[in-house]
Amino acid sequence: MLVPVCLAAMIALLSAGATATEQPAGESSAAEASAAQQPAAVPSAAEPTTTAQSRSTTSTDLLSTTSIDTLSIIEAVSESEASTTSTAPPDTTWYANEGTPLRMDMITVSARRVSRSAGADRIEIDQELVETRDGGSVADLAPLMPSTKLTVNSRGESLFMVRGSSERHLRVELDGIPLTIPWDERVDLSMLPLLAIGQVDARRGVSSVLEEPNTLAGTIKIKTREQVVEGSASRIETYGGEADAWGVQGLHQRRHGAWSELLAVAHRERGGFVTPADSEPGLHQDPARRKRLNSQLVQSSALARIQRDFHNEGRWHLLAQASRGDKGVPPEEHDPDPRFWRYPEVQRLLLGGRLETPLGSRWELDTAASADFIRQDIQSYTDNSYQTLDEWEDDRDRTGFWRAQLGRALGASTDLRVRTTMRYAEHRETTTDQPDEMLYSQLLIGAAAEAEHKFSNGLTARAGAGYEGATTPESGDKQRSEAMHELALQAAVEGRFAQDGAWHVNGSHRPRMPSLRELYSGALGTFVPNDELRPERQDAVEAGMSWQASRWNLSLNGFAQQIDGAIERITLPTVPPTKQRVNLDKLRNVGIELGSVVKPVRGLAFDLQATWLHSRARDDNGNFDRRVEDRPNWLATLAGTWTHRSGARIRAELDGVGERYSLDSRKTDPNDPYTQLDATARLNLRLSWRHFGELGGYAGSEWYLRLDNVLDQETFSQLGLVESGRMLQAGVRVDFDR
DSSP states (O other), X not given: OOOOOOOOOOOOOOOOOOOOOOOOTTOOOHHHHTOSSOEEEEEOXXXXXXXXXXXXXXXHHHHHHHHHOOOOOOOOXXXXXXXXXXXXXXXXXXXXXXXXXXXXXXXEOOOOOOOEEEOXXXXXEOHHHHHTTOSOBGGGGGGGXXXXXXXXXXXXXXXXXXXXXXXXXXXXXXXXXXXXXTTTTBOOGGGSBOOSEEEEXXXXXXXXXXXXXXXXXXXXXXXXXXXXXXXXXXXXXEEEETTTEEEEEEEEEEEETTEEEEEEEEEEEESOOBOOTTOOOOSSSOTTOOBOTTOOEEEEEEEEEEEEEEGGGEEEEEEEEEEEEEEEOOOOTTOSSOOOEEEEEEEEEEEEEEEEEEETTXXXXXXXXXXXXXXXXXXXXXXXXXXXXXXXXXXXXXXXXXXXXXXXXXXXXXXXXXXXXXXXXXXXXXXXXXXSOEEXXXXXXXXXXXXXXXXXXXXXXXEEEEEEEEEOSOBTTSOOOOOEEEEEEEEEEEEEETTTEEEEEEEEEEEEOOOHHHHHOOTXXXXXXOTTOOOEEEEEEEEEEEEEOSSEEEEEEEEEEEEETOEEEEEESOSSOEEEEEEOSXXXXXXXXXXXXEXXXXXXXXXXXXXXXXXXXXXXXXXXXXXXXXOOSEEEEEEEEEEOTTSEEEEEEEEEEOOEEEEOTTOOOTTOOEEEEOOEEEEEEEEEEEEEEEETTEEEEEEEEEEESTTOOOOEEETTEEOOOSEEEEEEEEEEEO
């Protein structure tokens, strides 16, 4: 197979002057995580210092250390403060502690590091780990995030379920700008490319009352790459694999003075995915074909970002992201009358900006705004030949978003923050049965205030309250839903124990307003609208502890969520069967999370994330015995990475999903509408070799080979939706700098 290679050229400017603060061993900063051939600090020269110690290392020793181990960052001091210097060999590694900061000049270190920092309620995924997804989408991050299950629904959308919560409880944002689509209050993660991503901050649960409205399960904060030193960096990447899969990506970023720019483009295609060899063909899959029916994907995307740093740590940035694609929707193989859908056109243009700046010595402002334009066409066919068009639907979405947060320091230990959010969304729809355009709209608002105080004994207390509300000014040809409004509350206490331990307790009350699609959409005849849906209201508590050391970290969390009026889908006894979303009485999610990263020897790291989960709804007798769709009783991922100083690396991921129950449209008993899916596991391998060099503009390259689902296990997203079998992919990325 011929793998096309394409080069994308880009120019940018970016401001220098980054200051790093010291972190405990075992943690990493965003600047560290994004550094590939980024500068390391060395002392200036003057008289010898007695507070810092040095250790002479060889180049290979330094490379091996920074490739796998977390080093403390040395805090910088201002030029007005007295500084000491020392002469030392150029390959010296320097150490310091909090009481003896050093002012550093810069040298270049050709090294990268894979690191991952697990907190009590969040995990930071750095650039190195994001890049091991190899040109995929945000959906491919699922094995890296605790308590997170990737599911692909009957519409072909890839979604995350966190801690047993609905996928609509999760917010996704890029550089502070929301990516979640208001019409459905979720986003197809397979259509969000990992383009120029530098870091992902995945937060579970409700960590603050200042989070966006409708945030009940957590937030995925995606951050683009940053050039942290003067000059430019470029990359081209290409890959190819089975089922006619190939992709190409290019980016260029530059920093100069107070300005920076980033430009990236990508194209990826997949002719489908291969089903497991032992998979039983369903009602619609040709037994002679290994390629999954109607599973193709084509997408092109581009991202541009410009940033300016200004006085006293202020900055603003503007961002534009555009994408266009088309994809197939594999049919449910157990259903005699499934969706035979295709998305021949999926377009998105996102424009946004953010301003972060101090206002004097005690005030801080953080504000963001965006405009989002989406077009999606749906084609429905009569059968699995996809030749005869049965129905069609054209969707047009426009969203305006604005958020402002103002912070005020009340003394040395107390902060007050106030936040307001407003989102207005329009959805225009034409269908086979309704060729006249229908207009639906929703206005979502939120306002909250939060206070935080740090006590002298190391405790930190945070509490806040807010208001969230929604109205539907336009409801097409259906009756308008009544205005909805709810209170939001949150409080947390955090502290430390021993030398490297931390604990936290968190409680919250948050609502979620029904989306326009839940209220009004018939989904081409497969759903019955329900304009009487009311808001979900979640009460949640969480408690956890974590420990950090130079070679390991460990976290343990317990959580409990009770959702009053949880919105779930049910099957109606119609012919053919249809579905509807209704408010359940109450739903409970209770779970325990365990996370650990261990680095027993240099070059070897193990990462374990495991969650036990119990999800049940209250039945007619008042007992929490009613099963809930697609909530596994456990989730676990064990990953191991071995890195050699030569640049060779092996990474293995074993991803397991426990027993769960999937909604079965063939069952008409409302008390038992589910079919059990057994526990499954998938093993993925990635082999790579990285070359570091400085020859002209060449800065290094990485060659990789990945094998997903090595054992060719049969796994299911939902009943009738088999996932890919064993798939091979190979690729290369080449870096350039100036």
